[in-house]
Amino acid sequence: MNRFYPPSGLRESNPTKAEGLLAGLHLDLPLLTGLILLCLYGLIVLYSASGQDSGHIERQAIRLALAFTVMIVVAQIPPAQLNRWSPRLYVVSLLLLATVLVIGHVGKGAQRWLDLGFFRFQPAELAKLAVPMMITWFLAEKTLPPTPRRLAIAGVMILAPVLMIAKQPDLGTALLVASAGIFALFLAGLSWRFMGGMIVTAVPAGWVLWEWGMREYQRNRVLTFLDPERDPLGSGYHIIQSEIAIGSGGLYGKGWLNGTQSHLEFLPERTTDFIFAVLSEEFGLTGVLILLSLYLFVILRGLYIATQAQDTFNRLLGGTLTLVFFVYLLVNTGMVSGLLPVVGVPLPLVSYGGTSLVTIMAGFGVLMSIHTHRKLLPT
Amino acid sequence: MAYITLKDYLRESRLFQNRALIAAVLVVLTLAALLTRLVVLQVINHQHYTTLSQDNRVKVLPLPPTRGLIHDRNGLILAQNLPTFSLEVIPERVENLDQTLRELGAIVEIADSDHKRFEQLRRQRRRFDSIPIRVRLDAEEVARLSANRHRFPGVEIEAKLLRHYPLEDKTAHVVGYVGRINEQELQTIDASSYSGTTHIGKTGVEKSYEEVLHGKVGLQQVEVNALGRIIRVLHSEPPEPGQNLQLSLDAGLQQAAITAFGEENGAAVAIDPRNGAILALISNPGFDPNLFVEGISAKDYDMLQQSGSKPLFNRAIRGQYPPGSTLKPFIGLAGLETGTMTANQKNYCPGFFQLPGNSHKYRDWRKGGHGGVNLEEAITQSCDVYFYALAHQMGIDKLQKFLARFGFGRVTGVDIAGERAGLLPSREWKKRTRRQSWYPGETLIMGIGQGYFLATPLQLAHATATLAARGVEHQPRVVQNISGAYQPDTAVNVGMTKTLQQSSVNNWIKVIESMTQVIEGQRGTARSLKNDDYRIAGKTGTAQVFTVKQDEEYDEEKVDKKMRDHALFIAFAPVEDPRIAVAVIVENGGHGGSIAAPIAKRIMDYHLLGR
Numbered sequence: 001m002n003r004f005y006p007p008s009g010l011r012e013s014n015p016t017k018a019e020g021l022l023a024g025l026h027l028d029l030p031l032l033t034g035l036i037l038l039c040l041y042g043l044i045v046l047y048s049a050s051g052q053d054s055g056h057i058e059r060q061a062i063r064l065a066l067a068f069t070v071m072i073v074v075a076q077i078p079p080a081q082l083n084r085w086s087p088r089l090y091v092v093s094l095l096l097l098a099t100v101l102v103i104g105h106v107g108k109g110a111q112r113w114l115d116l117g118f119f120r121f122q123p124a125e126l127a128k129l130a131v132p133m134m135i136t137w138f139l140a141e142k143t144l145p146p147t148p149r150r151l152a153i154a155g156v157m158i159l160a161p162v163l164m165i166a167k168q169p170d171l172g173t174a175l176l177v178a179s180a181g182i183f184a185l186f187l188a189g190l191s192w193r194f195m196g197g198m199i200v201t202a203v204p205a206g207w208v209l210w211e212w213g214m215r216e217y218q219r220n221r222v223l224t225f226l227d228p229e230r231d232p233l234g235s236g237y238h239i240i241q242s243e244i245a246i247g248s249g250g251l252y253g254k255g256w257l258n259g260t261q262s263h264l265e266f267l268p269e270r271t272t273d274f275i276f277a278v279l280s281e282e283f284g285l286t287g288v289l290i291l292l293s294l295y296l297f298v299i300l301r302g303l304y305i306a307t308q309a310q311d312t313f314n315r316l317l318g319g320t321l322t323l324v325f326f327v328y329l330l331v332n333t334g335m336v337s338g339l340l341p342v343v344g345v346p347l348p349l350v351s352y353g354g355t356s357l358v359t360i361m362a363g364f365g366v367l368m369s370i371h372t373h374r375k376l377l378p379t
Numbered sequence: 380m381a382y383i384t385l386k387d388y389l390r391e392s393r394l395f396q397n398r399a400l401i402a403a404v405l406v407v408l409t410l411a412a413l414l415t416r417l418v419v420l421q422v423i424n425h426q427h428y429t430t431l432s433q434d435n436r437v438k439v440l441p442l443p444p445t446r447g448l449i450h451d452r453n454g455l456i457l458a459q460n461l462p463t464f465s466l467e468v469i470p471e472r473v474e475n476l477d478q479t480l481r482e483l484g485a486i487v488e489i490a491d492s493d494h495k496r497f498e499q500l501r502r503q504r505r506r507f508d509s510i511p512i513r514v515r516l517d518a519e520e521v522a523r524l525s526a527n528r529h530r531f532p533g534v535e536i537e538a539k540l541l542r543h544y545p546l547e548d549k550t551a552h553v554v555g556y557v558g559r560i561n562e563q564e565l566q567t568i569d570a571s572s573y574s575g576t577t578h579i580g581k582t583g584v585e586k587s588y589e590e591v592l593h594g595k596v597g598l599q600q601v602e603v604n605a606l607g608r609i610i611r612v613l614h615s616e617p618p619e620p621g622q623n624l625q626l627s628l629d630a631g632l633q634q635a636a637i638t639a640f641g642e643e644n645g646a647a648v649a650i651d652p653r654n655g656a657i658l659a660l661i662s663n664p665g666f667d668p669n670l671f672v673e674g675i676s677a678k679d680y681d682m683l684q685q686s687g688s689k690p691l692f693n694r695a696i697r698g699q700y701p702p703g704s705t706l707k708p709f710i711g712l713a714g715l716e717t718g719t720m721t722a723n724q725k726n727y728c729p730g731f732f733q734l735p736g737n738s739h740k741y742r743d744w745r746k747g748g749h750g751g752v753n754l755e756e757a758i759t760q761s762c763d764v765y766f767y768a769l770a771h772q773m774g775i776d777k778l779q780k781f782l783a784r785f786g787f788g789r790v791t792g793v794d795i796a797g798e799r800a801g802l803l804p805s806r807e808w809k810k811r812t813r814r815q816s817w818y819p820g821e822t823l824i825m826g827i828g829q830g831y832f833l834a835t836p837l838q839l840a841h842a843t844a845t846l847a848a849r850g851v852e853h854q855p856r857v858v859q860n861i862s863g864a865y866q867p868d869t870a871v872n873v874g875m876t877k878t879l880q881q882s883s884v885n886n887w888i889k890v891i892e893s894m895t896q897v898i899e900g901q902r903g904t905a906r907s908l909k910n911d912d913y914r915i916a917g918k919t920g921t922a923q924v925f926t927v928k929q930d931e932e933y934d935e936e937k938v939d940k941k942m943r944d945h946a947l948f949i950a951f952a953p954v955e956d957p958r959i960a961v962a963v964i965v966e967n968g969g970h971g972g973s974i975a976a977p978i979a980k981r982i983m984d985y986h987l988l989g990r
Contacts, residue, residue: 144391187402189394220569237439247420247428261432285421292410299406307399315395319402326406330413337416 026075026372028305034298035349035364039064041291042275042350048257049270049278049352056271056352063354067361074365078373079314082366083137089126090134090157096123097164124173125359127161129366131177132324135184136316144312145189154185172345176327183323187306187316226341238268239338246280246337253284271352273344276336291350299326302364305371314370321363328360438601441575444594445540447621449554449584451630452658452859457554458585460540464516466524467509470501472533479531480512486527487520489513492676509535514673542578542672548665549633552693553626553657553795553857555583556668572596581671582693584624584857586796591861594621625860627656632985636661639981643974645945645965646694648840649982652957655844655853655874657793658986660837662694696798699833700964703920704761704971705949706782706828708890709842711754713781714769715886722889725751728764734771734819741767741823744921758893759900761919763827770826775817778825779805784879785842786852787834792874793855801838804831829923839949839962847916847951847960849887850879891916895954905948905976913987916957917950917979919971922964943967948975952983959986 022029043057043064050056100114100123114121135154139146146154158181166174186195210219223230230236245261254260259281261267270278280288302322309315328348334340336347346353348360420428449458466487473479480497483489493513500510516524516536524536542557544550557578560568564579573579575596580586597618601609636647640663649659670679683691692698714720730748731740743749743763749756757765770778782788788803802808804825806817824830834842837855845852854874881887894916897903904919922945946968951960961979968974984990 143387144394183402187395187398189391189398220572243420244428244431246417247424248432250421250425250429280417280421285417288417288421289414292414296407296410300403303399303403303406307396312391312395315392315399319395319399323402323406326409330409333413337413337420339413339416 023372025072026368027072028301028368028371031298031301031305031364031368034294034301035361038291038294038298038349041294044256045275045279045282045350046271046352048259048282049262049275051263052257060352063357066354067357070358071361071365071368074362075368075372077369079317079366079370082133082317082369083140083313086130086133086137089130093123093126093130094161094164097127097161099123101164101167122355124165124168124170124177125355127165127177128173128180128324128356128359129362131158131161132180132184132317132320135181136188136313136320139184139188140311140313140316145191146185151185151190151194154181157181170344172331172343175331175343176324176345179327180320180324184316184320187319187323238274239342241266241268242274242277242336243338245277249281249284251285253280253282253287256282258282273332273346273351274336275351276333276347279350295326295329302367305367308374309370310374318367318370321366325360325363328356440599440601442597442599442615442618443575443577444596444618445620446542446557446578447592447594448623449592450623450625451628452626453629453631454625455630456545457550457626457628457630458542458544461543462538463514463541464521465511465537465539466513466516467511467535467537468497469509469533469535473531479534483512483531483534486523487513487516496674509537511537515541544668546630546633547667547669548690549637550628550630551583551665551668552662552695553583553628553660554668555585555796556581556671557585558671559674578672580796582797583795584626587794588624588858592621592624595619622861624858625862626857627651627658627859628660628857629658629986632659632982633661635985636978636982637663637665639978640965643965643968644688644694645963645968645975646698646836647961647963647978647982648695648836649959649961649986650840650844650855652844652847652853652951652960655841655855655876656859657855657857658959659982660695660795660857662692662698664688664690666690693797694836694964694966696793696795696835696837698964699799699801699835700945700947701830701832701922702828702834702839703922703945703947704828705839705918705920705947705962706832707758707761707766708846708894708918709782709785710766710769710778710826711758711893712846712886712890713778714754714773715889716882717773717777717781718882719773719777720754720769722754722886725753726757726765726768727751728762730764732764732767732823734823737820739820741820754889755893755896756902758890758918759896759903761904766826767823770822771819775804775806775822775825778822779803785845787832787838787842791837791841791855793837794858794874798837799835801835802831802833828920836962836964839947839964840960843949843951843962844957844960845879846887846891847957849884850881852877852879891954894918904972907972908950908976908980913953913983914955915950915952915980915983916954917948917976919976920947920949921945921969921971922947924967943969946971946973946975948972948979950976950979950983952987959983
């Protein structure tokens with residue numbers, strides 16, 4: 001049955017004593033190791049990026065602890081339970097998104113969170129989990145690949161929360177939620193012809209929107225979004241500075257705490273969206289290679305877990321969550337290195353800030369649950 | 380069955396493994412592409428970026444464009460940019476901010492409001508941006524500060540251009556004013572083309588021509604030293620200054636009209652019927668727009684807001700008034716054009732009008748009535764009963780349709796921001812807004828310009844101009860020319876022009892003749908305007924502010940000034956070849972002929988005779 005052979009490092013080895021404990025906690029050692037290494041690496045970079053501010057490190061460490069706790073808790077929930085919760089979770093997140101929109105509308109400003117008194121909750125973060133869960137729940141109900149009718153329904157299920165999030169406006173999160181839905185469809189066996197067709201229809205639709213649906217200033221924003229260099233006073237400046245930071249890092253970097261771009265404040269958003277540039281400047285291509293290897297390991301391990309899962313829901317959900325994690329990485333590094341337009345997406349597990357951290361770790365909790373709740377089959 | 384399920388299960392599993400493999404390959408390929416990009420940056424172009432980073436004392440600064448000037452038709456400046464000096468602080472470069480501010484306060488006066496604004500701006504600004512602590516320094520203050528400058532690192536005296544309106548309240552309601560860009564405006568403007576620009580048009584022409592006036596931002600790449608001081612300019616793209624506007628407005632006429640208003644509240648609009656150019660637009664009283672440029676103080680603003688004469692309210696384009704009898708020429712024209720009656724047909728006016736089967740008496744302003752009157756006599760004497768009957772005969776639908784042609788009930792599209800549409804009621808409108816059907820009595824009072832019907836002074840002037848031009852309608856325009864240093868060709872600004880549908884031009888001539896009799900006739904309501912220099916066609920109007928009860932009499936002496944009728948007058952001149960059309964409204968001014976007409980005369984005199 002096992003037709004996907006991952007590199008040997010990703011394969012299960014014989015259980016040891018420690019692994020027995022981890023298995024009892026429903027944790028997956030390789031994945032856990034990868035995640036911990038990434039987070040530690042992130043803290044080292046953050047210390048430099050924040051201007052050696054131990055306060056930043058403390059706060060981030062607390063957030064990481066919280067996020068890992070969430071991961072462990074989620075890992076205890078059997079996947080069958082998650083499957084049952086999916087529709088309810090989806091409906092709740094839609095309602096919360098609508099609430100945020102209404103409150104934002106009344107308050108006459110952009111609003112993304114609900115104030116729960118003790119903390120601010122962003123429904124869009126819940127949607128990042130609820131949407132892939134709902135789509136995989138829906139697709140796994142019937143035989144794959146999905147029929148065109150079911151495909152259309154799934155499309156609406158994805159579009160509704162995405163549009164609401166885009167309206168907040170939070171383009172980065174909307175993109176992540178949309179990609180979650182699309183990956184679920186892709187993994188479910190969406191036909192290549194259909195995917196080609198979507199791309200072909202998107203082009204004239206975009207043109208119509210451009211010609212008749214937009215005002216001059218909106219077009220300008222889109223143009224700047226696609227090509228920041230045409231706006232050297234705004235985001236173009238950020239990209240230019242970020243490229244200088246990365247490029248001047250060279251093979252081995254300027255050394256930890258020695259990045260001039262970040263410490264002389266030429267680099268914007270050093271601790272958050274642009275932290276990858278700080279890493280590249282101080283640790284060079286070597287540091288980047290280490291970081292990307294860690295990410296690659298985590299992603300491949302995630303995909304491997306998905307292939308080992310025992311039913312369609314688990315497989316699709318595991319694969320989707322892993323690929324969304326990859327989108328985080330791709331959009332952030334692509335933006336910082338000037339390959340992709342500027343979208344506010346953090347470097348996962350490394351950027352300072354806690355909102356998306358918890359969601360990402362909850363996602364890994366799901367992966368661990370999928371992997372550790374398997375029923376043993378005779379081989 | 381079980382076999383098929385198992386087979387599907389296997390197929391699904393295989394499908395997924397397939398897709399997962401493809402995904403894994405894509406992940407690796409994408410990461411390889413990213414890595415390639417990083418190799419390009421970090422290995423191939425490493426030297427280039429190292430140089431850049433070593434020299435990275437380069438900052439990009441925006442060079443805000445100079446805002447375009449606004450002139451009147453004779454070239455008189457209405458809005459200009461005056462250099463002013465302000466004292467600015469970069470908090471990050473100041474060691475002890477409180478102490479510095481205290482010491483600066485000993486050299487120049489820094490008020491509490493200055494401190495408040497400073498704190499507010501400080502929270503909004505990016506790091507290393509300079510923040511004004513004092514604006515509009517005078518020459519002596521600049522001198523004192525310059526002498527002490529060495530004591531204050533991180534403190535600069537900045538010279539910048541500030542918008543100034545030399546005619547102050549005379550043109551405030553046309554030109555409008557600029558103010559600091561606020562949060563809401565930030566949402567709609569292109570942030571980078573406004574980087575460096577602090578002000579934006581808030582009202583009037585300043586707002587409606589914002590794009591033209593603003594210009595194009597330039598930028599400067601500068602080298603700065605460790606302290607942030609500019610050492611040299613590496614590259615600069617100069618800004619393109621905003622274009623200048625020449626208005627059709629005549630500042631002298633504007634002044635003359637305001638003088639004619641005296642202490643009265645009201646509005647006047649004068650339009651050239653040949654092209655729709657606005658010659659004067661007054662809302663009295665005005666206000667000093669210069670107060671708003673650097674942020675008006677709470678005290679000044681409260682004073683303007685709470686003043687009973689509402690100086691901030693632009694009555695000329697936003698005030699909506701019942702036009703009263705000034706609507707009668709249009710109703711008369713409607714009667715002729717729709718064939719409801721002929722000009723010579725006489726109607727008997729006993730002093731009141733009753734709808735068949737209804738005892739309610741719709742009264743004429745003259746108690747005894749006007750006797751038998753034809754259209755000309757009805758307009759000249761402003762007979763109400765004649766128009767009750769005419770409106771009743773025509774019906775609301777025809778009436779509404781005809782008045783809509785003159786632009787009532789919708790914005791004229793004038794190029795001054797903030798115009799309102801007035802109200803031209805119809806059956807459909809009443810059903811929609813009040814959920815009631817239209818009553819015949821409402822048609823009657825609309826015949827004398829009362830009831831739901833509302834028009835702005837601009838709409839009245841516009842309709843009068845269209846009447847004067849015998850049905851040629853020009854969209855009103857206050858900006859005549861747009862020109863700029865970078866665009867030597869003067870662009871002439873014209874609005875839409877169209878000719879109204881007419882059944883006979885004689886009908887128009889008849890109505891205009893009748894309006895001439897308002898001034899020249901024995902029983903005309905504006906006989907005082909008769910003069911030897913030019914002939915005027917006009918119509919007086921009185922708009923009720925409150926309703927007199929049935930069988931009760933309105934006594935001007937007894938009512939409170941605020942409850943007194945509005946006085947209106949519309950006119951154009953010379954009758955033969957009209958060059959100016961005017962609408963005047965004096966709030967609570969009483970009768971149109973005695974107070975509004977002389978103001979209109981003054982405006983026409985100034986324009987036609989130059990005095």
